[in-house]
Amino acid sequence: xxxxxxxxxxxxxxxxxxxxxxxxxETGAIKRPITMANSYELPYDPTDMNWSSADGNLYTRNGxxxxxxxxxxxxxxxxxxxxxxxxxxxxALSGLFFSLLKxxxxxxxxxxxxxxxxxxxxxxxxxxxxxxxxxxxxxxLDAVRKVIQPNTKLIHIETPGNxxxxxxxxxxxxxxxxxxxxxxxxxxxxxxxxxxxxxELGADFAVExxxxxxxxxxxxxxxxxxxxxxxxxxxxxQAQVNLGGAISPFxxxxxxxxxxxxxxxxxxxxxxxxxxxxxxxxxxxxxxxxYPGLESHKGHETAKKQMSxxxxxxxxxxxxxxxxxxxxxxxxxxxxxxxxxLGHDASLIVFLGEDDERQYLYPEEFHNGFFRFSVGIEDTDxxxxxxxxxxxxxxxx
Numbered sequence: 001x002x003x004x005x006x007x008x009x010x011x012x013x014x015x016x017x018x019x020x021x022x023x024x025x026e027t028g029a030i031k032r033p034i035t036m037a038n039s040y041e042l043p044y045d046p047t048d049m050n051w052s053s054a055d056g057n058l059y060t061r062n063g064x065x066x067x068x069x070x071x072x073x074x075x076x077x078x079x080x081x082x083x084x085x086x087x088x089x090x091x092a093l094s095g096l097f098f099s100l101l102k103x104x105x106x107x108x109x110x111x112x113x114x115x116x117x118x119x120x121x122x123x124x125x126x127x128x129x130x131x132x133x134x135x136x137x138x139x140x141l142d143a144v145r146k147v148i149q150p151n152t153k154l155i156h157i158e159t160p161g162n163x164x165x166x167x168x169x170x171x172x173x174x175x176x177x178x179x180x181x182x183x184x185x186x187x188x189x190x191x192x193x194x195x196x197x198x199x200e201l202g203a204d205f206a207v208e209x210x211x212x213x214x215x216x217x218x219x220x221x222x223x224x225x226x227x228x229x230x231x232x233x234x235x236x237x238q239a240q241v242n243l244g245g246a247i248s249p250f251x252x253x254x255x256x257x258x259x260x261x262x263x264x265x266x267x268x269x270x271x272x273x274x275x276x277x278x279x280x281x282x283x284x285x286x287x288x289x290x291y292p293g294l295e296s297h298k299g300h301e302t303a304k305k306q307m308s309x310x311x312x313x314x315x316x317x318x319x320x321x322x323x324x325x326x327x328x329x330x331x332x333x334x335x336x337x338x339x340x341x342l343g344h345d346a347s348l349i350v351f352l353g354e355d356d357e358r359q360y361l362y363p364e365e366f367h368n369g370f371f372r373f374s375v376g377i378e379d380t381d382x383x384x385x386x387x388x389x390x391x392x393x394x395x396x397x
Contacts, residue, residue, distance in 0.1 A: 012077065012194065013263045020073035020256060034253040035065040054236045062241050066252035071224075073259060074214070077193040078206045080226035084236045085252060086245040089189060089209025090116045092223030095239025096185060096205060097121065097154075100231070103130040105153040110138040110168060111361040112161030114187065118358060121156070135361065138168040139299055141176065148180045158187040160303070163316055163352060163372040164362050165190075165290040167299025170306055174202030189213070190314050192343070194266040196307045199226065210255045212343030213313070216265050220254035222247050265345070268377040270310025275380050276373075277315045280387070284320075285396025288365040291315035314342050318370040325394050326351050326369055332390040335382050342374035347383055349373045 010018075024032055040057040042049070054063045067085050075083035086092045097120055101107065109121050125131040134147045138157045155177045159168040170186055177184040185205035186198035192213040198206040208214060210222035225235055239245050270293075277291035289296075292303035293311035303311055319326055330338045336347040353369045356362075375383065391397035 008076075008079070015073070015076045016262050017260050019076040020069040020071075032066075032069055032256075034249055036249050037064075052237065052241050054233075054241055060249065061244055061246045063236070063246070064249050064252070066249040066256065067247050070210075070222075070247075070252045070256045070259075073256065074193075074208070074210070074224045075226055077214075077259075077262075078188070078208070078224075078226040079193075079197045079199045080206065080228075082229040082232040083224055083226045084232050084240060085210065085247050086223045086225070086240060087247045087251070088221045088245075089114075089207070089211055089223035091239070091245040092207050092209070092225050093117055093187070094120055095235055095243065095245055096207060096225050097125060097156075098243065099235040099238040100154060100183070101125065101129070101131050104132075104151060106132040106134070106149045106151045107154045107156065108134050108136055108138075108144065108147055108152060108182075109156040110158050110161055110166070111135050112137075112164045112166040113156075113158045114162050114189075115358070117156065117158070117187070137166075138173060139166050139302075141169060141172050144173060144176055148176070148182070152180060152182045154183050154185060156185045156187070158190070159196075159306075160190040160292055160299075160312060160314070162190060162314075163370075164366055165292055165297070165299075165314065165316055167292050167297070167303045169302050170196075170198050170201040170203055174204075177204075178202070189343075190312050191307055192262065192266055192312065194263055195270070195310050195312055201306055204228070204231070211341065213266065213269070214262055214343075215255045215258040216262060216343060216345060217254075217258050218341065218344035218346065220251045220258070222251050222255050265377055266310065266313075269313030269343075269375060272377065272380050272383060273313045273315055273375040274311065276375050276383055276387070277317075279384050280315075280317050283391065283397065285391055287318040287320045287368070288370075289315060289317045290365075313375045314372065315375065316366070316370050316372050318365065318368060319394075319396060321394065321396060323353060323369055325396075326353075326371070329390050329394050329396075330371075332393045333386055334389070335378060335386040336373075336376075342372075344374065345377050347374065347376035347378060 071083040183204040186203040189209040205227040
C-alpha cells in the first residue's frame, strides 16, 4: 500500500494515475520500478515462516511488489475491498471457480460468455469435479429464477456478453443470487471499470481480463478478481500460490503503466464504437448490428441503467453475404486488423463463421456468420472510411 492512498474521495482519472504508485524509497524515482527478482531476503530466523504465505515478499509465485501495486490500483478502480491479479483473464476465471466450488455445488452461467468459461463450466468442472452447471440466458430474469437450486453456489454472468453483446441486469441478478444464498460474479472485461462497476451494483466479484482495456496496448497479459478480502484470501492461496497462476513482474508493470490512460482511451473507444455502430446500422449491405449503445439493442435500457458514461468499444455485425464475401471484406481492410483480442489501441476484427460450437446459444441473426469488432482509438472517420471502402470492394455499398 502506498503512503499516498487514493480512495473514492478522488475521481476515477486521479485514481487511475496515482493509486499504487509512489516515490521509490531507494532511488527517489517518481515511478515505481520493475522488480524482476523471483525471491526476496528472508528474516534472521525464517524457520517459523509459512512458505505458502502471500503476506509480505517471499517468492514471486506468492506475490511480488509489482503485482501488489497493480492490485491496489485495480481494487480502487473497481470499488472493491481487495484484488488478486493473476497471469491472464482465464487464470482469473479458473482461479475463481476452482477456489469457490466443490463437488456437489451447482453453478448457473450466461449462455453468452467467453469460450474459456464455456469450456471450464460446461465441460471441465462437471467432468472432473462433479460440479453441476446450468447454461441460461441471463438477460431473462425469469429464466434465471427458474434454474436456481438448493445447491446453487454461484451465478456467473458476462455483460456485455462475448461475442453477441447480450446485456444482463447485474443488480437484479445479484438480488436473485443473494435471496437464494448464492454468490454473483461478473466478467466486466467488455465494459471495463470506467463504464461499469459490478460491485457497486451488488456483485460479489468482478473479473477482468487486464490484457484488454485496462492494459490497452496489446502487449501484456493479466487477469484480476475483485471482491471481499475473506474470499480473495482463499483465491490468493489456492489459485496463485498453490496452482501457480502468478503474473510476471514485467506484465504487472506494463499493465500498471497502461492503466494510467484507461479513462482517456475509454472515452475514445466509447465515442468511436457508438458512431461506427450507428453508421453500420444504416448500410443496406449490413444484416444486423449488435451494440448496447444503440436504441435498437434489446438490452439498451438495462445498459443505460448500469453502464456510464458509455457502452464500451466492442460491437458485432453481419453482412448480407456468403461466407467467402465475409473473408474478402476483412482482406480489403487497411486500418482495421484481422486479429483476436480486444481493447487494444488499434481496431481489431475477427470473423466468426457458421460452425461455432456455441451457435445454438446465439440469437438467430448470428447464425450465418458475423464479425466481432473491437473499435480502436483511431480517428473515427478513418475507421468508417475503411469499412466503407471494403464494403464497396465486395459489392455491398
